[in-house]
Amino acid sequence: MALVTFLSDFGDKDYYVPAVKAKMLSINPQLNIIDISHSIAPYDIEHAAFVLRSTFREFPKGTVHLVGINTIGTMTQGYIGVKLEEHIFVGPNNGILSLLADQDPGILVKFADIHLKDSTFPTRDILAPIAAKVASGAAIHDFGGPLTGFRKLMSRQAKATREHIIGHVIRIDRYGNLLTNIRKEVFEKLNPGKFTIQFGRESVDRLQNGYDQVEAGDPFAFFNSLDVLEIGINHGHGGNLLGLKQDSVVYINFGP
Structure with a gap:
């Protein structure tokens, strides 16, 4: 199955998305x-990376992922192909x-000049043809040579000790629920049995298994399907009601 996913910041009001798809379909x-x-x-590279990191493993191995985020600009240092966990990514070298x-990644390829062209729309003119051909059976090595390193960005990590975990809000979803960078595996390794989670004007000393296990208007905290701590207000916009935003601090204190 020739499967390509497509992630971009193009929106749905212009011709950009259908033009990229048309280019790929014209090839296959x-x-x-x-x-x-x-x-x-x-x-918004950070949000795009979060969405892609949270979803790509759900697709079959061998899927080609076309990434059209910030493809023109000072951050972008050429265009690359990456093989990671048996998935192929085609996109800009911007971190x-x-x-x-x-x-x-297991394989990292910098696309050769012969496959590049001057363009104000490189997602359509450069990346889409490569993604389509790779999805159709070509290897990413066919389009360039090995790259020893690529542009890296550092995501904010939670800090953990035996006494506490200090994390941050990394995303607020459309419902106002707040996703943090506190991972379930870290919490379970340190948790002595008693803890307090502090976020904004609220604190809780127990975890739920979902949103509806507290009354409407009450705060909740649980480890979600991504195995990260999610907090919020049931049937309320947690960000607004708690006074929290992206990068706000969340504390877990262990002990009595």
């Missing part, structure tokens, strides 16, 4: 193109692909 009309999202805020996993 049998491609199955799946939109991950085109509602990423312009140039976004370094945020997808904790380990480095």
